[in-house]
Amino acid sequence: xxxxxxxxxxxxxxxxxxxxxSERLATAPAEAKRRALEAxxxxxxxxxxxxxxxxxxxxxxxxxxGLSPAMLDRLRLDADRIAxxxxxxxxxxxxxxxxxxxxxxWEQPSGLRIRRVRTPIGVIGVIYESRPNVTADAGAxxxxxxxxxxxxxxxxxxxxxxxxxxxxxAGLAEAGLPEDAIQLVPTRDRAAVSEMLxxxxxxxxxxxxxxxxxxxxxxxEARVPVFAHxxxxxxxxxxxxxxxxxxxxxxxxxxTRRTGICGAAECLLIHRDAxxxxxxxxxxxxxxxGVEVRGDRDLQAIAGVTxxxxxxxxxEYLDSIIAARVVDDLDAAIAHVRQYGSGHTDCxxxxxxxxxxRFFTELDSAILMRNASTxxxxxxxxxxxxxxxxxxxxxxxxxxxxxxxxxxFKYIVEGDGTVRP
Amino acid sequence: xxxxxxxxxxxxxxxxxxxxxSERLATAPAEAKRRALEAxxxxxxxxxxxxxxxxxxxxxxxxxxGLSPAMLDRLRLDADRIAxxxxxxxxxxxxxxxxxxxxxxWEQPSGLRIRRVRTPIGVIGVIYESRPNVTADAGAxxxxxxxxxxxxxxxxxxxxxxxxxxxxxAGLAEAGLPEDAIQLVPTRDRAAVSEMLxxxxxxxxxxxxxxxxxxxxxxxEARVPVFAHxxxxxxxxxxxxxxxxxxxxxxxxxxTRRTGICGAAECLLIHRDAxxxxxxxxxxxxxxxGVEVRGDRDLQAIAGVTxxxxxxxxxEYLDSIIAARVVDDLDAAIAHVRQYGSGHTDCxxxxxxxxxxRFFTELDSAILMRNASTxxxxxxxxxxxxxxxxxxxxxxxxxxxxxxxxxxFKYIVEGDGTVRP
Numbered sequence: 001x002x003x004x005x006x007x008x009x010x011x012x013x014x015x016x017x018x019x020x021x022s023e024r025l026a027t028a029p030a031e032a033k034r035r036a037l038e039a040x041x042x043x044x045x046x047x048x049x050x051x052x053x054x055x056x057x058x059x060x061x062x063x064x065x066g067l068s069p070a071m072l073d074r075l076r077l078d079a080d081r082i083a084x085x086x087x088x089x090x091x092x093x094x095x096x097x098x099x100x101x102x103x104x105x106w107e108q109p110s111g112l113r114i115r116r117v118r119t120p121i122g123v124i125g126v127i128y129e130s131r132p133n134v135t136a137d138a139g140a141x142x143x144x145x146x147x148x149x150x151x152x153x154x155x156x157x158x159x160x161x162x163x164x165x166x167x168x169x170a171g172l173a174e175a176g177l178p179e180d181a182i183q184l185v186p187t188r189d190r191a192a193v194s195e196m197l198x199x200x201x202x203x204x205x206x207x208x209x210x211x212x213x214x215x216x217x218x219x220x221e222a223r224v225p226v227f228a229h230x231x232x233x234x235x236x237x238x239x240x241x242x243x244x245x246x247x248x249x250x251x252x253x254x255x256t257r258r259t260g261i262c263g264a265a266e267c268l269l270i271h272r273d274a275x276x277x278x279x280x281x282x283x284x285x286x287x288x289x290g291v292e293v294r295g296d297r298d299l300q301a302i303a304g305v306t307x308x309x310x311x312x313x314x315x316e317y318l319d320s321i322i323a324a325r326v327v328d329d330l331d332a333a334i335a336h337v338r339q340y341g342s343g344h345t346d347c348x349x350x351x352x353x354x355x356x357x358r359f360f361t362e363l364d365s366a367i368l369m370r371n372a373s374t375x376x377x378x379x380x381x382x383x384x385x386x387x388x389x390x391x392x393x394x395x396x397x398x399x400x401x402x403x404x405x406x407x408x409f410k411y412i413v414e415g416d417g418t419v420r421p
Numbered sequence: 422x423x424x425x426x427x428x429x430x431x432x433x434x435x436x437x438x439x440x441x442x443s444e445r446l447a448t449a450p451a452e453a454k455r456r457a458l459e460a461x462x463x464x465x466x467x468x469x470x471x472x473x474x475x476x477x478x479x480x481x482x483x484x485x486x487g488l489s490p491a492m493l494d495r496l497r498l499d500a501d502r503i504a505x506x507x508x509x510x511x512x513x514x515x516x517x518x519x520x521x522x523x524x525x526x527w528e529q530p531s532g533l534r535i536r537r538v539r540t541p542i543g544v545i546g547v548i549y550e551s552r553p554n555v556t557a558d559a560g561a562x563x564x565x566x567x568x569x570x571x572x573x574x575x576x577x578x579x580x581x582x583x584x585x586x587x588x589x590x591a592g593l594a595e596a597g598l599p600e601d602a603i604q605l606v607p608t609r610d611r612a613a614v615s616e617m618l619x620x621x622x623x624x625x626x627x628x629x630x631x632x633x634x635x636x637x638x639x640x641x642e643a644r645v646p647v648f649a650h651x652x653x654x655x656x657x658x659x660x661x662x663x664x665x666x667x668x669x670x671x672x673x674x675x676x677t678r679r680t681g682i683c684g685a686a687e688c689l690l691i692h693r694d695a696x697x698x699x700x701x702x703x704x705x706x707x708x709x710x711g712v713e714v715r716g717d718r719d720l721q722a723i724a725g726v727t728x729x730x731x732x733x734x735x736x737e738y739l740d741s742i743i744a745a746r747v748v749d750d751l752d753a754a755i756a757h758v759r760q761y762g763s764g765h766t767d768c769x770x771x772x773x774x775x776x777x778x779r780f781f782t783e784l785d786s787a788i789l790m791r792n793a794s795t796x797x798x799x800x801x802x803x804x805x806x807x808x809x810x811x812x813x814x815x816x817x818x819x820x821x822x823x824x825x826x827x828x829x830f831k832y833i834v835e836g837d838g839t840v841r842p
Contacts, residue, residue, distance in 0.1 A: 027782055100782075108804055112793055119785055121815050204815060225646065225816055246838030253840035360833050361448055361521075364540055372533055372836025381841065382832070383529055394542050394625060394829035395646055396817040408815035411803070412781050415793025417667030419674035420802065 004187050011195040014150055014183050015202025018123045021180035022148035026120050030097035032175045037093035037140050040171030041086040044136070047167060048082050054159035055132065062130065062156040070260050070318075075130045075157055085136045085164065091385035092140040098404045099146040113414045118407040120146030122204040125196045126388065127218060129210035130154035135161040137386040138207070139168045139182040144385075145406035148181050150203065152196060154210070155188035197222040207389045207401070212316075227401055229366075229392040231316040232262030233342040234374045237333040237359070238282065239350035240273040246371050247278050247349045248285055253373040254347065256289050260318045262390060263345055263377030267313065268324040269333045270299075275326055283324060291320050298326040314340030330355055334362050341365060343392045345377040366392050366399040425608050432616040435571055435604050436623025439544045442601035443569035447541050451518035453596045458514035458561050461592030462507040465557070468588060469503050475580035476553065483551065483577040491681050491739075496551045496578055506557045506585065512806040513561040519825045520567040534835045539828040541567030543625040546617045547809065548639060550631035551575035556582040558807040559628070560589045560603040565806075566827035569602050571624065573617060575631070576609035618643040628810045628822070633737070648822055650787075650813040652737040653683030654763040655795045658754040658780070659703065660771035661694040667792050668699050668770045669706055674794040675768065677710050681739045683811060684766055684798030688734065689745040690754045691720075696747055704745060712741050719747040735761030751776055755783050762786060764813045766798040787813050787820040 004010060044051065055077045062075055077085075104116040124147045126138040135151055142149035153161035165184040172179050185192045196203060200223050207227050208218035215228050236254050238247050254265035268286075270279035280302055286293050287304040294308040305324070312323040313336070327333045337346050347369035348359040356370045367377050377400065379387020384402025391397045397405040425431060465472065476498045483496055498506075525537040545568045547559040556572055563570035574582035586605040593600050606613045617624060618639060627647050629639035636649050657675050659668050675686035689707075691700035701723055707714050708725040715729040726745070733744040734757070748754045758767050768790035769780040777791045788798050798821065800808020805823025812818045818826040 026785065106804060108802065110797065110802065112797060112802070114803060117781075119815075243838065249838050249840050250836075257841055356835075360538075364447065364831060367832045367834060369834040370836065372834055372839040373841050375841040376531065376533060376834065376836075376839070381529065381531065381533070382535060383527060394540075398829055399832045408819055410785060411788045411820045413788060413790040413793055413797065414777075415671075415791065415797075417664065417670050418793040418797070419670050420678055420794050420796040 007187070007189055007191040007195055010187065011185070011192055011199065014185065015123070015199050017180040018148040018150050018183060019202050021178040022120065022122050024178050025143070025146045025148055025181050026099070028146060028177055030099070032177055033097065033143055033146070034093045036143060036171040036175035036177050037089050038171070039174040040168045041089040041093070043167040043170045044082065044086045044089065044164065047163070048079055051082055051160065051163045052077065052079070054163040057159045058130070058157050065156065067130070067156060071130060075132065075160070077132060077160060081133070085133050088133070088380070088386045089136055089140050091380065092144050092403065095144060095385045095403060097144065098407050103409060110420070111415060111418050115412040116409050117412055118404075119410050121406060121408050123148045123150065123202055124388070124406060125150045125152070125199070125203040125206040125224065127152045127193055127196065127206060127208045127214065128154060129214060130157040131209065132157045132160040132164055134209050135164045135184070136168065138388045139165070141386055141388045141403045141406060143181060144403040147406055150183050150185065150196065152185040152192060158188055194221065197224060200224050209389050227389060227391040227393065227397045229262065229342065229344050229390050231342045232264070232344040232377070233267065233314055233316050233340060234263060234265050234344060235267045235269060235337050235341055235346045236265045236374065237269040237337070237346070237348045238271060238274050238278055239330065239348055239352060239355050240271040241352035241355060242271075242274055242278055242349040243351050243371070244278045244281070248282055250347065250349055250371060250373050251282050252285055252289060254375055255286060255291055255322050256320070257373070257375045259320050261375065263374045264318065265322060265374050266316055267340070268322055269327050269336055270324065271330070271333070272326050272328055279326070286322060291322055294321065294323050296325040299324050316342070330358060334359065337363055337365070344390065345369065345374045347372065347374050366390070428608070428610055428612040428616055431608065432606070432613055432620065435606065436544070436620050438601040439569040439571050439604060440623050442599040443541065443543050445599050446564070446567045446569055446602050447520070449567060449598055451520070453598055454518065454564055454567070455514045457564060457592040457596035457598050458510050459592070460595040461589045462510040462514070464588040464591045465503065465507045465510065465585065468584070469500055472503055472581065472584045473498060473500070475584040478580045479551070479578050486577065488551070488577060492551060496553065496581070498553055498581060502554070506554050509554070509801070509807045510557055510561050512801065513565050513824065516565060516806045516824060518565065519828050524830060531841070532836060532839050536833040537830050538833055540831050542827060542829050544569045544571065544623055545809075545827060546571045546573070546620070546624040546627040546645065548573045548614055548617065548627060548629045548635065549575060550635060551578040552630065553578045553581040553585055555630050556585045556605070557589065559809050560586070562807055562809045562824045562827060564602060565824040568827055571604050571606065571617065573606040573613060579609055615642065618645060621645050630810050648810060648812040648814065648818045650683065650763065650765050650811050652763045653685070653765040653798070654688065654735055654737050654761060655684060655686050655765060656688045656690060656758050656762055656767045657686045657795060658690040658758070658767070658769045659692060659695050659699055660751065660769055660773060660776050661692040662773035662776060663695055663699055663770040664772050664792070665699045665702070669703055671768065671770055671792060671794050672703050673706055673710060675796055676707060676712055676743050677741070678794070678796045680741050682796065684795045685739065686743060686795050687737055688761070689743055690748050690757055691745065692751070692754070693747050693749055700747070707743060712743055715742065715744050717746040720745050737763070751779060755780065758784055758786070765811065766790065766795045768793065768795050787811070
C-alpha cells in the first residue's frame with residue numbers, strides 16, 4: 001500500500017485491486033463464496049472479545065467527539081449484536097447464489113434458444129456512517145453476488161469496522177478467494193470519499209448508507225451511479241374500511257418500534273369517516289405511548305395533540321413525533337402521499353380490496369403495504385438475508401437491495417449454424 | 422408552444438408535458454395502449470404517400486448536404502420499408518403488456534405476502550440520427566411500457582419523422598391517451614440535444630441511437646442515465662471443434678448480410694487446429710464474397726489476405742472488411758475478446774459443449790452466441806417486437822432493450838395487521 005497521505009494514489013490502487021479481484025470473483029464457485037461467509041462468521045464468533053475491544057475504542061472516541069446518543073447506540077456492539085452480525089453472515093451464505101442463474105429462457109421461430117443469465121455487476125463502493133454492521137452486511141452481499149467491494153465506513157467506527165473486516169478477509173483466504181474482494185479504505189481522511197465518487201473506471205455503483213447529509217452529498221457529487229434513498233417519509237393511511245385492531249397495531253408498531261430507521265412512519269392520514277370510530281383511539285394510543293402527535297385542525301380537538309405547521313407535512317423526524325391529518329377520501333390520501341412522500345414506503349390500512357388496489361396502482365413508492373407495519377421495509381424481512389441499502393431510484397435496484405439486485409445479466413444465445421435471412 | 426428560438430424554454434415545456442403525460446400513462450389500461458399502436462399502424466398504412474413525400478424532401482436535403490450513401494440508404498423509405506414500420510408497430514402492440522405484471526411473488530415467515538410488480542420508469546428521451554424507423558419503434562416501445570417519450574430525431578430525417586410522429590399522435594388520440602405521451606422535438610437546433618442531456622428533472626433515461634460520435638457525446642455530457650452502446654466490436658471464434666458447414670454459414674452471414682449494423686462481425690479468430698481444415702476455406706469464401714480480410718502473419722499465406730496492422734484489432738469497420746487472426750487455443754481467444762471486444766456480441770462456433778460453456782462463463786459480453794450469426798443481435802430477433810437500442814452497460818438494461826427493460830418495479834406487501842417484533 002502507498003503512503004496513506006496520498007489519497008488519490010491510495011484509492012487508485014484499491015480500485016485497481018478491486019477490479020482485478022472482481023474478474024476472478026465473477027467465475028468463483030458458489031460453494032467457495034458460501035464457505036468464505038461461513039468461515040467469516042466462525043471467525044467473528046471466535047473473536048467477540050477482540051471486536052468488542054475495538055468497539056470500545058470507537059465508542060470512547062465517539063463520546064469525546066460528542067456523537068448523539070442515537071449515533072452512539074448505533075455504533076455500540078455488545079455480544080448479542082455481534083452474534084446478530086454473524087447470524088446475518090450465515091443468512092447471506094445460506095441464500096441461493098444469484099450468479100449464473102437463468103432468469104428467463106425462450107426459443108425464437110428462427111430456432112435460436114435464448115437464455116438471460118445473471119452476472120455480477122463488477123465493483124461496488126459502499127460509503128457509510130458509524131454502523132459497524134454495514135461492514136459485514138455489505139461485504140457479504142457483494143461477495144455473494146460475485147462483486148468486489150470497497151468499504152468506506154464512518155471514521156467513528158474505524159476500529160470496529162477494521163476488526164469485522166479482518167474476519168471477512170480471513171474467510172476469503174480460507175475459501176481460496178482473492179482477499180482484495182472485500183477491501184476497507186485504510187484511512188479516516190474524508191478525501192477518500194470524494195475520490196470514490198469519481199472513480200468511474202474502478203467502481204460501477206456506489207451505495208451510501210447514512211443520514212440525509214451523507215446521502216445528499218453522494219447523490220450530488222457522484223459521477224458513479226448511486227443506489228440510495230435520501231429520506232423515508234413514510235405514510236400510513238387509515239381508510240374508511242380499516243379494521244380497528246389492525247389499525248392500532250400497525251400504526252403503533254410503524255411509529256414506535258424503532259423511531260430512527262427509514263421505515264418508521266412519519267405521517268398518519270385518517271379518512272374522515274374513520275376519525276371517530278378508529279382515528280381518535282389510534283391518536284390517543286400514540287400519545288399514551290409517548291409520541292408527539294402534530295395534528296391538523298380536525299385532530300387538535302383531541303387532548304394532547306399539538307398543532308402541525310405547514311412544514312410538518314413531508315418531514316422525516318426519525319424521532320418520537322408523527323404528523324397527522326384527516327383526509328376526505330382515498331383520492332385526498334393518494335394526493336397527499338404523491339405530494340409529500342419520498343417514494344420509500346407507504347401503507348394503507350383497509351379491508352376494502354378496491355381501495356387497496358387503487359392505493360397500489362396509483363402510488364409508485366418503492367414499497368406499498370397493506371395492513372402491515374412499515375417497519376418491515378428491510379431486506380432481511382423481505383427474505384434477502386440482509387440488505388446493502390434501500391433504493392428509491394427507479395433504475396436497476398429499488399426497495400431493499402439484496403444480492404440478486406447487485407447482479408446484471410447477459411444473454412446466452414445458441415443456434416445450430418443459424419443465420420439471419 | 423413557445424417561441425422556437427428559445428430552446429431552454431421550449432424543452433422545459435416539452436419536459437413538463439412529458440412528465441404530466443407519464444403520470445396518466447402509468448395507469449393507462451393495456452388495451453388502450455394496444456389500440457393506440459394499432460391505430461397508429463392503420464394511419465401509417467393509409468398515409469404511405471404522405472410519408473414518402475416527406476421522405477423525398479429529407480432525401481433531397483440530405484443529398485445536398487452530402488450525406489454518405491450508407492446514411493442516405495438508412496434515411497430513404499420506400500413503400501416496403503413503411504410497411505415494415507407499420508408491421509413493427511403491430512408487433513409491439515401484440516406483445517404482452519409489461520406494466521403491472523408480477524415478476525416475483527413469495528411469502529415470508531412473518532406472514533407477509535410480497536409481490537414485485539412492474540411499473541413504468543417515467544420519461545424516456547431518445548436522441549437519434551437519420552433513421553426514421555426509430556421514431557416509430559421508440560415511440561411504440563415507450564408507450565407499451567407506460568413511459569412518456571421525447572424523441573429528437575436527426576435533422577436530415579425531420580420531415581419523415583414528423584410524418585410518422587403524426588401517425589403515432591393520431592393513434593394516441595383515437596385511444597383516448599394523452600397526446601403528450603409521444604412528443605417530437607419541433608426544431609432542428611442542436612442546442613435541444615444539449616438541453617435534453619441535463620433535464621434530470623423531466624427525463625429519467627436517455628437512449629442515443631447512432632454513430633460513435635453521437636453516442637460518445639451523449640455518454641460524456643449526459644447528466645441523465647444513459648442506455649447505449651458505443652461500438653459493436655463483434656468477434657466470431659472458430660473453435661478447434663467447429664463444424665465446417667456451420668462455420669462457413671455463420672461467418673459469412675455475420676460479416677456480409679449487412680455490414681453497417683452493430684451486430685456485424687468485425688474480427689474472426691481461428692483456432693490453430695482448425696486453420697487448415699476450416700479456417701482457410703472460410704477466409705477464401707469471405708474474399709470471394711468481396712470482403713477485405715486483414716490477417717495476421719499466419720493468414721497472410723492465403724492469397725488475397727492483406728496484412729493486419731496493430732490498430733485493426735478492436736476496430737469497428739461497419740464495412741466490408743474483417744480482421745482475422747489465428748489463436749493457439751480457447752484461452753487465447755477469450756483473452757483476445759476481453760482485450761479488444763466492446764462487450765456487445767461475441768460468438769463461438771463449436772460442437773464442444775465444454776468449450777462453449779467456458780466461452781459463456783468467462784466472457785461477459787451483453788450477448789454471447791454459439792453457432793449462430795451475430796446479426797441476430799436485435800430486439801425483434803430476440804422476440805421483443807422491436808428494440809429501442811442495444812445496451813452494453815451493466816445497470817438496469819443490457820443487450821437489446823425492449824418494452825420490458827423500459828420498466829422498473831415496486832413491491833406490494835400485504836399483511837393482516839402484521840407487526841414487526
